[in-house]
Amino acid sequence: MKTTFKSIVLLLSATFILSGCGNNNSKSAGNDGALRSSKAEKVYVAPGEHDSHYAFISGGYSGNVTVYGLPSGRLFKEIPVFSQFPTSGYGYSEETKPMLNTSFGEIPWDDAHHPDISQTNGVLDGRWIFINGNNTPRIARISLKTFETEEIIEVPNSAGNHSSSFITENTEYVVAGTRFSVPVPQKDMPIAEYKGNFKGALSFIKVDPETGRMGIKFQIMMPGFNYDLSHPGRDKSHGWFFFTTYNTEEANSLLEVNASQNDKDFIAAINWKKIEEYVDNGGGTKMPANYAHNVYDEHTHTATSTMKKEVLTVNPADIPGAIYLLPTPKSPHGCDVDPTGEYIIGNGKLSADLTIHSFTKMLDAIENKKFDGDAYGIPILNYEDVLAGAVKSGGLGPLHTEFDDKGNAYTTFFISSEVVKWKVGTWEVIDRKPTYYSVGHLTIPGGNSRKPFGKYMFAMNKITKDRYLPTGPELEHSAQLYDISGDKMELLLDFPTHGEPHYAAAIPADIVKGNSQKIYRLDENKHPYAVTNQADAKVTRNGNEVHISMSMIRSHFTPDNIEGIKVGDKVYFHITNLEQDFDVPHGFAMIGQNTSELLIMPGQTKTSVWEPKQVGVWPFYCTDFCSALHQEMQGYIRVSPKNSNIELSWTLDGE
Amino acid sequence: MKKAGIIMIIGSLLLLGLFKFPLWNIMLGAPQYPEPLGLDIYINGIQGASEFDLQNIDGLNHYIGMKTLPKPEDMWEFSIFPKVIGGMVAIGVLIGILGFIGKVSYKWFIGWFILMSILGILGMYDFHLWLIDYGSNLDPKAILKLVDEQGNPMKYDPPLIGHKILLNFDAFSYPHTGAYMMFVGMMLTIVAFFVGKKEYKKS
Numbered sequence: 001m002k003t004t005f006k007s008i009v010l011l012l013s014a015t016f017i018l019s020g021c022g023n024n025n026s027k028s029a030g031n032d033g034a035l036r037s038s039k040a041e042k043v044y045v046a047p048g049e050h051d052s053h054y055a056f057i058s059g060g061y062s063g064n065v066t067v068y069g070l071p072s073g074r075l076f077k078e079i080p081v082f083s084q085f086p087t088s089g090y091g092y093s094e095e096t097k098p099m100l101n102t103s104f105g106e107i108p109w110d111d112a113h114h115p116d117i118s119q120t121n122g123v124l125d126g127r128w129i130f131i132n133g134n135n136t137p138r139i140a141r142i143s144l145k146t147f148e149t150e151e152i153i154e155v156p157n158s159a160g161n162h163s164s165s166f167i168t169e170n171t172e173y174v175v176a177g178t179r180f181s182v183p184v185p186q187k188d189m190p191i192a193e194y195k196g197n198f199k200g201a202l203s204f205i206k207v208d209p210e211t212g213r214m215g216i217k218f219q220i221m222m223p224g225f226n227y228d229l230s231h232p233g234r235d236k237s238h239g240w241f242f243f244t245t246y247n248t249e250e251a252n253s254l255l256e257v258n259a260s261q262n263d264k265d266f267i268a269a270i271n272w273k274k275i276e277e278y279v280d281n282g283g284g285t286k287m288p289a290n291y292a293h294n295v296y297d298e299h300t301h302t303a304t305s306t307m308k309k310e311v312l313t314v315n316p317a318d319i320p321g322a323i324y325l326l327p328t329p330k331s332p333h334g335c336d337v338d339p340t341g342e343y344i345i346g347n348g349k350l351s352a353d354l355t356i357h358s359f360t361k362m363l364d365a366i367e368n369k370k371f372d373g374d375a376y377g378i379p380i381l382n383y384e385d386v387l388a389g390a391v392k393s394g395g396l397g398p399l400h401t402e403f404d405d406k407g408n409a410y411t412t413f414f415i416s417s418e419v420v421k422w423k424v425g426t427w428e429v430i431d432r433k434p435t436y437y438s439v440g441h442l443t444i445p446g447g448n449s450r451k452p453f454g455k456y457m458f459a460m461n462k463i464t465k466d467r468y469l470p471t472g473p474e475l476e477h478s479a480q481l482y483d484i485s486g487d488k489m490e491l492l493l494d495f496p497t498h499g500e501p502h503y504a505a506a507i508p509a510d511i512v513k514g515n516s517q518k519i520y521r522l523d524e525n526k527h528p529y530a531v532t533n534q535a536d537a538k539v540t541r542n543g544n545e546v547h548i549s550m551s552m553i554r555s556h557f558t559p560d561n562i563e564g565i566k567v568g569d570k571v572y573f574h575i576t577n578l579e580q581d582f583d584v585p586h587g588f589a590m591i592g593q594n595t596s597e598l599l600i601m602p603g604q605t606k607t608s609v610w611e612p613k614q615v616g617v618w619p620f621y622c623t624d625f626c627s628a629l630h631q632e633m634q635g636y637i638r639v640s641p642k643n644s645n646i647e648l649s650w651t652l653d654g655e
Numbered sequence: 656m657k658k659a660g661i662i663m664i665i666g667s668l669l670l671l672g673l674f675k676f677p678l679w680n681i682m683l684g685a686p687q688y689p690e691p692l693g694l695d696i697y698i699n700g701i702q703g704a705s706e707f708d709l710q711n712i713d714g715l716n717h718y719i720g721m722k723t724l725p726k727p728e729d730m731w732e733f734s735i736f737p738k739v740i741g742g743m744v745a746i747g748v749l750i751g752i753l754g755f756i757g758k759v760s761y762k763w764f765i766g767w768f769i770l771m772s773i774l775g776i777l778g779m780y781d782f783h784l785w786l787i788d789y790g791s792n793l794d795p796k797a798i799l800k801l802v803d804e805q806g807n808p809m810k811y812d813p814p815l816i817g818h819k820i821l822l823n824f825d826a827f828s829y830p831h832t833g834a835y836m837m838f839v840g841m842m843l844t845i846v847a848f849f850v851g852k853k854e855y856k857k858s
Contacts, residue, residue, distance in 0.1 A: 519707070554714060579714070580707035628718070629798060 042483060043071040043493045050513070053445050053456065053506050056115050056129055057479070059083075060500025063110045065131060065142065070445075070456050070506060071481055073495030081140045081149045082110030082133045086596035090149075093598055094572070094607040095527075096296070098305035102136055102154050103290045111135045114165055114229075114503040117144075118212070122169035122234055122339075122450030126511035128212050130165040130174045137161030139176050139205055141212050145517045146298065153214045154291035156311055157184045157201040157221075163230040163243050163335075167207070169450060173272065174214065175232075176203040177243050181224035181250075184313075185287065194252040198224035201313075202243065204272060213295070218279045218312045220323070222268065223376040224250050226259070229335045229400075234450050237341035237359045239273040244328065244335040244346055248375070260350060264383065265332055266325040266375070267346050269362060274322040275314055283319065284312045299526040301605050317377040324366060325375055327383040328355050334400035338409065338424050339450050343388055347398035347411065354398050354411060356427065358388035389427040393420050399440060400503075402447030404454030404484055410447075412439040412459060419459055419482070421489060433489045435480055438462040444484070445506035453508055457484045460501045467494050477501055518582035520603030527605035529574030534558040539650045546571045546648070552586045552600065553578040554627040556652070557620075560635030564648030567612055567641060573598075573620075576605040586633070587623025597623045612639040659851030660755025662843050663764050667747025669840030673698050673740050676832035679782070680704065681813050683712065683824045695831065696782075698736040700727035719811055719822075720797025722789065732781060739778075743771055747844065754851060761851025768844045775837075779815070786812040 045051050051069030054076075059066055063083030067076045084091030084100070091100050091108050100106050110133030118128045128150075129142045137155035142148065155161055155176040163177030181198035183189055189197070199221045206217040225245040233240035248265045251258030278284070289311040296303040316323045330348035332355070337344050344357040365385040372382045397415030404410070408430065411420050417438055421431040439461050445453040459482070464475040476496035483490040522532045531537050531549045537558040539548045546569050551558045557575075565571060577586050579602040589597035590610045598606045612618065622633035640646045677695035682704065684691035692712050693704025701724055703709040713723045727733040747767050753759040790812025801809040801822070813819060813826040820826070830838075 581711045581714070 039490070039492050043073065043481065045069065045072040045074070050509060052509055053453075054509055054512055055443065055445075055458065055504050055506040056117070057460070057497050057501045057504040058112045058115050058131060059498055060113065060502050061109075061111055062499030063112050063133070064499065065112065065115055065129065066498050066501075067147065068479075068495070068497070069509075070458070071492060073479070073481060073493050075498070077147060078498065079142055079147055079149065081131060081142065082107075082112055082138065082152070084108040084596075087599060089596050089598040089606060089608065092596040092608065094609060095300075095302040095605075098303040099149060099152055099294045099296060101292045101294055101305035102138070103156070103292060103307070104136060107136050109135075110138060112140075112499075112502075113162065115505040116165055116167050116174070116448070117505045117507055118171040118207075119167060119169050119449055120171070122238070124446050124449055124451070124507050124511060125171075126507055126515070128171075129505060130167060132161045132164035132176060134161050134164075134179070137164075137176060137178070139165045139174055139214065141207075141214060143212075143298075144512050145515050147516070148296070150296045150298070151212070151214055152292075152294045153205060153216065154293070155201075155203050155205075155216070156289040156291040157182070157199070157219060157313070158203060160226075163202075163227040166230050166232055166241075166448075168232045168241070168272070169234055169238050171207050171209065171212075173204045173217070173232075173241075174207055175230055175241060176205060177227040177230050178202070179226050179228065181226065184221060185289075191252050194224060195250040196224070198250070200225055200227050202227060202268075202270070204275075215293075216291075216308075216311055218275060218284055218314050220270065220275065220314045220316060222316065222323075223378070225266070227268070228333055231335045231337045231344075231448065233341050233359070234337050234339060235341035237337060237344075239271060240359075241270045241272050242335050242337065242344050243268040243270070244332040246331040246333075260331055264327040264329045266380070267328045267332065267335060267344060267357065268378075269324045269326055269344075271322045275319055278319045278322070279312060279314065284314045286310050287313050297526075298520070299524050301520070301525065301527045301530075321366075323378050324362070325378055325380045326357050326362065326386050327372070327380060328357070329353075334398070334411075336401040336403075336409075336448065339403050339405075339452060341450075343424060345401045345409070345411075347401065349397055349399060349414070351398065352392075352394060352396055354391040354393065354401070354422075354427075356388045356390060357386045361388065362386045391420075391422050391427045391429065393422070393429055393432075395420055395432070400442060402442055402444040402457065403452050404444055404447070404457075405452045406454060408454075408484075410442060410444065410457055410484070410489075412442045414438055414440065414462075417461075419457070419489065421484075431488045433482065433491060435459045435461055436467055436478065436494070437465055440501075441503040443504040443506050445508060447506075455483070455485050456506070457482045457489070458504070458506075460497065460504065462500075464496070468496060479504075518602075519580050520601055522576075522578065522580060522603045525576065525603055525605060527574070527576070529572075529607065530576045530605040531574075532576065533578070534652070537650075537652075539564075539648055541648050544569050548573050548650075550575045551578050552576070552588070552622065552633075554584070554586075555622075555629035555633045557588075557622075557633065557635045558652045559650035560652050561638075562635070562648075562650045563638040563640075564646045565612060565637055565639050566644055567615060567639060569612060571610045571612065571637075572607055573610065574605060574607045575600055577602050579603070584626060585624050586626050588620065589623045590620045590637075591618050599624060612637075615639050615641055656754045656757060656761060656851045656854045659761055659764065659847045659854055660751045660753075662850055663751030663754055663767075663847035664748050666840045666843030666847060667744050667751060667767075669836045669843065670740055670744045670747070672836030672840075673833040674737065676836065677702070678831060678833045678837075680829055680831040682827045683813075683821075684827075685823045685825070688824075691825075694724070697833070698740055699733050701725065716811075718798045719801070719809075720794030720799075721811060722792070722794075730785070732778075732785075736778065739774060743767075743774065747771075751847070754847075761848055761855055764844055764848040764851055768841060768848065771841055771844070775841075783815050786815065 053070035080090035137158040158178040160179030162179035181200040184199040247259035328346035332346040333349040334347040395413035481493040679696040
């Protein structure tokens with residue numbers, strides 16, 4: 001007995017000493033510069049070595065997506081999505097202009113918010129990334145084989161496409177929920193009559209499992225709230241989608257006050273499988289619409305834009321039992337579902353606490369019809385009946401939550417600038433770490449799926465202040481990388497991010513890099529003006545249109561001398577890069593051209609238009625340093641007066 | 656001479672590997688080609704080790720004025736070699752069968768080996784001449800005109816066997832599967848000779 005007691009005491013004291021040591025270490029690591037080297041090692045990726053993860057960070061007002069490596073924080077690429085991009089000619093070349101077409105005409109910009117990687121059985125499969133255009137509602141699909149935007153679909157009846165673009169666990173649907181409710185269809189009416197008259201469209205866009213092609217399957221015409229963020233159900237809640245709302249007051253002016261009156265807004269829980277079934281059986285109302293569907297074909301290297309004229313709408317009142325409202329304090333912003341699908345986390349941005357709803361309790365309350373009234377016919381459940389618990393955090397302004405692989409959740413707090421780690425199920429706070437400063441979203445690779453990869457977490461901060469060398473009044477936003485493999489989070493790295501990063505999606509590199517394409521095959525190039533060998537290069541005139549089918553290879557263009565072009569002509573350069581070697585693009589730039597240069601990948605064809613305005617002999621050249629003789633990669637075009645009768649001719653080396 | 660005949664037949668048949676596998680392989684690695692470019696030389700033509708290697712090697716070679724790599728129809732060797740190999744396999748198998756049924760002496764086995772060796776050496780010599788011509792008979796308008804330490808025009812012939820540095824490229828030239836199969840096959844014909852000799856003495 002005595003010995004047992006002794007050994008327990010010994011054991012306890014040993015544990016105490018050990019844990020005490022651990023605490024001391026972690027404390028000093030934060031303050032002592034000398035010990036920071038261990039952090040440097042954790043983010044150091046030696047020359048020639050690869051990062052373990054890709055991070056795809058939305059560019060916000062840049063309209064693009066940037067690709068970073070983790071843990072190094074190195075920028076690999078900017079993928080143009082909603083914005084013209086002179087670096088590659090995206091949105092300037094004739095082939096990619098249709099990508100930016102909308103019902104409002106060409107819109108060469110958007111506000112890109114929430115990327116989401118495609119999933120199979122709730123696990124990231126690394127095939128595509130979807131991202132929303134917030135300003136002029138659009139959803140884009142980026143291929144993770146080519147890292148190019150392949151498709152953009154406009155979303156009608158929507159405005160401020162914010163609760164978007166989140167996908168269901170087999171990439172069945174990508175949603176586009178409207179932030180602003182608007183008159184549907186749009187009409188001239190007094191703004192003061194908003195209440196009861198405006199609608200909030202939640203669009204369910206079907207994704208083809210093979211090609212990824214998108215099509216709007218149905219739009220749910222919800223009451224005129226603001227639909228802020230959303231998250232699909234997972235695992236047990238697969239088949240449901242959850243949307244946070246604010247302005248359930250349906251105020252139309254000074255929302256910062258008037259939309260903050262209700263103690264509780266809602267999370268709208270939508271049984272999309274039920275609605276899908278209703279629609280498949282002929283339910284819903286077709287209404288006229290006008291929206292663009294833009295698809296880029298990898299083989300013709302050309303995008304086409306089709307205007308769609310109709311959309312199927314669904315009135316919630318017509319499908320009882322498909323939609324319920326979960327009261328959630330207090331103007332909830334983030335809406336996140338844990339990997340098991342049981343818990344739906346609503347972060348009241350004006351609250352200090354997190355509200356966690358239970359999916360099981362929700363189903364139970366629905367079963368037993370425990371309703372607390374309704375909103376425009378949609379049943380409201382009792383707050384207490386669906387509540388699983390709350391995280392009493394003491395932080396301020398909770399926004400977004402992601403999950404690791406050990407049953408923990410991580411929530412960002414905007415106002416108190418911190419990330420709080422808490423235990424799912426016990427709601428106990430485990431750790432908290434400051435961020436610098438004003439954190440918005442955070443990302444754990446796979447952290448919004450059924451299978452998080454819980455090694456890293458990074459926070460995307462809105463304010464940079466003193467983190468880097470100052471660059472005038474404008475600073476790039478700052479992201480911060482944390483190691484979350486231990487009990488305590490450890491800040492490893494600051495890195496600047498381009499644009500205004502909102503959300504990011506991250507994935508282990510192994511899932512993506514093996515599929516990454518190295519070239520476009522010339523023998524699959526179906527561009528109508530492609531020349532797949534130099535001998536086929538030609539120049540043809542059709543009225544005042546001149547089509548130059550040109551090839552490029554290290555280190556020359558074919559042809560490189562062209563005569564017979566006249567002022568007032570519309571000259572199309574259709575240029576094919578004949579290289580079939582990884583990472584050997586060539587560029588093309590023409591003096592005085594009113595678009596951008598082109599950057600053409602191996603095996604690819606791109607077209608740009610030049611309208612010469614002055615007579616003369618004008619040079620063009622390759623803009624991408626391609627070989628030792630890159631400087632020699634150039635040519636001339638002779639431009640004659642409009643009434644000149646010089647014949648069209650072209651040569652290479654005088655032949 | 657049953658055993659010897661069978662070994663002779665197997666040995667001869669191993670040469671058929673040359674119709675399926677490359678005889679020789681040349682790899683060209685450089686700092687900007689972390690995945691080296693490669694040539695697989697078959698008895699009936701040259702193929703890239705990876706799909707676009709031929710095109711990429713030709714593309715690079717135009718800077719130093721080298722001819723493009725020969726297509727099968729550009730070289731008589733690529734139509735003759737398969738016939739020679741095919742013929743030698745047929746003869747070897749025939750000798751093996753005749754030896755098996757006791758119609759020819761084991762000395763025919765070594766005879767076949769000597770003939771094959773002579774043909775092989777001639778083939779290697781021809782290959783060597785082609786490499787020299789390919790690497791030194793350059794376009795006079797070549798973009799890069801380099802000289803070696805003695806001031807002679809730089810030659811770009813890869814080594815017949817082994818390693819050589821060609822400008823920024825490390826060239827490695829070694830026999831490939833087909834050649835190894837041929838080598839093993841020819842060794843077997845020598846074995847057949849000795850086994851036959853032993854069997855002859857026993858009887």
